[in-house]
Amino acid sequence: MPTAPGPSAPQLARLLTGWRGEGTSARALAERIGVLLEDGRLAAGRRLPAERVLAAELGVSRTTVTAAYGLLRERGRLVSVQGSGSALALPDAPRGSSGSAPAVADLSNAIPPAWPALPGYVAAAAARLPEVLDAARLDYQGLLELREGLAARYTDRGLPTGPDRILVTSGAQHGIGLVLHALLRRADRLVVDVPSYPHALDACRAAGARIVPLAMPDARPDVDEWERVLARTRPEFAYLMPDFHNPTGSTLDEEERRRILRAAAAAGTVLIVDETTAELAIDPGEPHPPFAALAVGTGAHVVTVGSVGKTVWHGLRIGWIRADPRTVAAIAAARPARDLGTPVLDQLVVAALLPDVRRVLADRAVQLRATRAAVLERLGVDLPDWRAPVPAGGLSIWAGLPEPRSSLLVPAAAAVGVRIVAGPRFGVDGAFERNLRIPIGGAPGPTAAAVGLLAEAWRGMGAHHPVQEAFAPVL
Numbered sequence: 001m002p003t004a005p006g007p008s009a010p011q012l013a014r015l016l017t018g019w020r021g022e023g024t025s026a027r028a029l030a031e032r033i034g035v036l037l038e039d040g041r042l043a044a045g046r047r048l049p050a051e052r053v054l055a056a057e058l059g060v061s062r063t064t065v066t067a068a069y070g071l072l073r074e075r076g077r078l079v080s081v082q083g084s085g086s087a088l089a090l091p092d093a094p095r096g097s098s099g100s101a102p103a104v105a106d107l108s109n110a111i112p113p114a115w116p117a118l119p120g121y122v123a124a125a126a127a128r129l130p131e132v133l134d135a136a137r138l139d140y141q142g143l144l145e146l147r148e149g150l151a152a153r154y155t156d157r158g159l160p161t162g163p164d165r166i167l168v169t170s171g172a173q174h175g176i177g178l179v180l181h182a183l184l185r186r187a188d189r190l191v192v193d194v195p196s197y198p199h200a201l202d203a204c205r206a207a208g209a210r211i212v213p214l215a216m217p218d219a220r221p222d223v224d225e226w227e228r229v230l231a232r233t234r235p236e237f238a239y240l241m242p243d244f245h246n247p248t249g250s251t252l253d254e255e256e257r258r259r260i261l262r263a264a265a266a267a268g269t270v271l272i273v274d275e276t277t278a279e280l281a282i283d284p285g286e287p288h289p290p291f292a293a294l295a296v297g298t299g300a301h302v303v304t305v306g307s308v309g310k311t312v313w314h315g316l317r318i319g320w321i322r323a324d325p326r327t328v329a330a331i332a333a334a335r336p337a338r339d340l341g342t343p344v345l346d347q348l349v350v351a352a353l354l355p356d357v358r359r360v361l362a363d364r365a366v367q368l369r370a371t372r373a374a375v376l377e378r379l380g381v382d383l384p385d386w387r388a389p390v391p392a393g394g395l396s397i398w399a400g401l402p403e404p405r406s407s408l409l410v411p412a413a414a415a416v417g418v419r420i421v422a423g424p425r426f427g428v429d430g431a432f433e434r435n436l437r438i439p440i441g442g443a444p445g446p447t448a449a450a451v452g453l454l455a456e457a458w459r460g461m462g463a464h465h466p467v468q469e470a471f472a473p474v475l
């Protein structure tokens with residue numbers, strides 16, 4: 001197995017904040033390193049610090065670290081690499097499939113099920129396949145018919161758009177990766193609110209960005225801080241989710257949008273705007289037009305990413321980038337290094353569906369409202385000392401825990417069959433032990449039942465061991 005340098009002892013110690021749970025220290029340490037590996041905060045193939053060095057950093061005996069590494073080895077999570085210490089390893093089975101009990105509930109993804117009427121559109125698209133079978137050219141930008149449909153939807157929502165401003169991608173995550181691949185140079189700075197969508201953070205790291213995290217007091221973007229940081233550091237990029245932010249559900253008001261746009265224009269910062277969840281309003285009200293609508297005439301460079309993954313079905317893997325035609329052309333030109341285009345049948349399905357997208361969104365709002373209510377009710381009854389802000393849209397509740405034990409809860413929840421992701425996975429460097437993202441994309445009954453099990457796991461965690469936090473909590 002190829003290995004690479006891993007976290008330094010101080011970096012690992014930060015990720016391990018609050019690791020001392022129940023049982024022996026060695027078991028607790030092994031358990032926490034396992035959680036970090038499972039949720040992607042530590043990558044397989046990375047080397048762990050030498051036992052002696054980590055023991056000194058954590059202030060425990062070397063025997064404790066040796067025993068913890070031994071337990072990880074027994075579980076196949078650590079392998080000895082000749083001449084270069086111990087490297088992390090994932091089991092052969094897919095992530096999360098190992099563990100103490102088979103998962104009975106999965107709260108690790110905020111993904112709604114497919115829109116029920118989807119199969120009819122798939123059948124209609126399949127019938128039209130012969131029309132496109134003769135195309136003998138690779139298409140990096142996407143079917144004109146779909147780009148026209150997506151452009152018309154932007155125009156409807158208040159942002160006049162032509163098909164030359166759209167590039168179809170295989171989902172929003174792919175879109176974020178393509179934008180970074182085409183535009184970002186290694187060591188460029190990228191400003192991002194934290195918490196944030198973890199896979200976007202992963203993509204930024206993988207592209208070599210230097211991430212500049214901005215805290216979100218009261219789980220809302222701090223626009224004063226955005227202005228200060230953009231003016232002071234003139235970062236090349238920023239990534240933001242203006243509507244129904246994942247995981248907090250927060251939405252910027254119009255004035256906040258204008259302020260960020262002005263600051264970005266003055267600093268020359270490219271804004272990567274992720275609108276994957278932007279149309280998932282739960283409560284009635286006038287939606288904001290697309291963020292880029294306010295950029296017109298400001299000189300700000302906005303590149304928007306969108307997807308049908310959270311509205312129609314994640315399995316369609318259709319997303320898009322909206323940008324000025326020159327940026328679209330640059331991204332299309334850089335694309336073949338990564339992939340050669342988006343599956344055509346899936347594009348036909350989405351093109352067929354777009355005229356009915358309002359129905360999709362109305363159905364989603366009904367479902368999200370029901371699950372939000374069921375989860376809030378269950379939290380109120382079973383975990384009354386947790387803070388549960390009510391999101392006006394989006395796919396999750398960003399709960400606040402009374403104690404910084406989010407990572408400790410993950411194995412306890414796994415033991416009762418619930419998969420969930422610890423709060424710090426949504427941050428950088430170990431913050432958010434006082435938070436947990438509870439998805440509301442699933443059906444009300446099963447999701448509330450899973451929260452009930454989570455409460456059981458929380459109550460079973462035993463006495464509180466005070467821990468030092470890496471950062472002030474954001475509740």
Ligand SMILES: Cc1ncc(COP(=O)(O)O)c(C=O)c1O
Pocket residue numbers: 110170171172173174197200241246274276277306307308309310314317318319
């Ligand atoms: C904010 C945000 N951006 C991007 C994505 C990825 O979307 P897709 O499935 O279209 O790649 C998600 C998925 O959860 C998301 O929540």
